[in-house]
Amino acid sequence: xxxxxxxxxxxxxxxxxxxxxxxxxxxxxxxxxxxxxxxxxxxxxxxxxxxxxxxxxxxxxxxxxxxxxxxxxxxxxxxxxxxxxxxxxxxxxxxxxxxxxxxxxxxxxxxxxxxxxxxxxxxxxxxxxxxxxxxxxxxxxxxxxxxxxxxxxxxxxxxxxxxxxxxxxxxxxxxxxxxxxxxxxxxxxxxxxxxxxxxxxxxxxxxxxxxxxxxxxxxxxxxxxxxxxxxxxxxxxxxxxxxxxxxxxxxxxxxxxxxxx
Numbered sequence: 433x434x435x436x437x438x439x440x441x442x443x444x445x446x447x448x449x450x451x452x453x454x455x456x457x458x459x460x461x462x463x464x465x466x467x468x469x470x471x472x473x474x475x476x477x478x479x480x481x482x483x484x485x486x487x488x489x490x491x492x493x494x495x496x497x498x499x500x501x502x503x504x505x506x507x508x509x510x511x512x513x514x515x516x517x518x519x520x521x522x523x524x525x526x527x528x529x530x531x532x533x534x535x536x537x538x539x540x541x542x543x544x545x546x547x548x549x550x551x552x553x554x555x556x557x558x559x560x561x562x563x564x565x566x567x568x569x570x571x572x573x574x575x576x577x578x579x580x581x582x583x584x585x586x587x588x589x590x591x592x593x594x595x596x597x598x599x600x601x602x603x604x605x606x607x608x609x610x611x612x613x614x615x616x617x618x619x620x621x622x623x624x625x626x627x628x629x630x631x632x633x634x635x636x637x638x639x640x641x642x643x644x645x646x647x648x649x650x651x652x653x654x655x656x657x658x659x660x661x662x663x664x665x666x667x668x669x670x671x672x673x674x675x676x677x678x679x680x681x682x683x684x685x686x687x688x689x690x691x692x693x
Contacts, residue, residue, distance in 0.1 A: 436675035438463035440573075441516045443509065445499045445556060446525035448475035450630050451580060454662035455523055458670045460487040467512030467519070468494040491516075499526045500552035505559050513563065520573055521673040522560040525580040526552040527599075533592050542594045549598035550605075553579055557609065557620075564618055572617065576673045579606055579622040580665075581684065586624055587692045599624070603684045610682030619681040621672045626688025629659035655690025 442459040446452035448470035456466045460483060468483075470476040473496040480494040493515040497504030513519055527549035532541075557577055564575045584591035585599025603622055610620040627650070629635045639646045651657045668687045671677055686692055 433676065435462050435670065437521075437670070437673070440464045440520040441467065441512070441518060442521040442523065442673070443467045443469070443512055443519045443560070444523045444525060445469050446527075446580075448472065448479045450633055451625065451628065451662050451665050452523070452525040453479055454666035455525065455669050457483060457487075458663070458666035459521075459673075460491060462670060462674075464521075465491045465516045466493070467508070467516060468492065469497055469499060469508050469512075471498055472496060499524075499556055500547050502555050502559065505556050509559055509563060518567055519560065519563065520575050522556065522577045523580065523669060523673075524553040524556045524577065526556060527580070527595075533590060535593065537593055545592065545594035546598050549595055550601050553602055554605065561613060561618065565613075565616060569616070574617065574619075574675055574678060576619040576621070577609075578620075578669050578672050580669070581606075581622045581624040583624050583626050583686060583688045583692050586684065586686055589691075606684055607682045614681060619677070621677075621680060621682070622684045623665060623668045623672065624684055624686045624688070625660065625665045626654070626686070626691045627659050628662060628665060630662045635659060653691055654688070658689060660687065660689055 442464050444452055444456045444466060447456045447468035456468055459466050468476060468480055476494050476496050480492050484492050493512050495508045495511050497508045499505055560577055579602050581602045582599040584596045585603045606620055606622040627635060650659060665687055668685055672680060672685060
């Protein structure tokens, strides 16, 4: 299926590894050009070099930065547009959970998780929309923004409170933003992954510590009775960004193998 992404420009936050890396690769496989961002320069360089071997260095741009800091966000967006052309699709893959489960969360843990999992995505969306709207409507094409959320924002699954609250807020913001920018032909959606297993990810070490328990847990909790892959999340994101999803906006797409009830 041709998704109509040839020579589109995608900006992918958190692209050094895991879900973000898979999203970047999926866009490249569809013929898009991709700007990679991440907090740490070394892993980002390694990711860019690996992707360039298959897809060509001329289709890839990288710039390290803190995607919760407006100055870094603006610098990365502007440099990516200068290198690859106007940005068509932004993937706000920003966030990580650090607070422990339970109600006794410190001020610092609360503020830190909200910044990482909600505020950073909002800052990126704000700056991306400014640049999309600065383009002439007739040549703007079909721009989109996709947040990466979590099923923790859809259902109560025992996650830390600030992480769950921030992801739930992001899911709601998706619907509000979609209404605000829809008249400008900009689409806004969210992909909410379930439990995704990949090398170096959180689930790898957790499962390794007690494979029998978590094997039974997955068998009990997930309809498809397995973990998801980063490629399955990437496929949903790239479809949501494509012309094939041209009437899809304001949606939270749960990709969890049937865990959320």
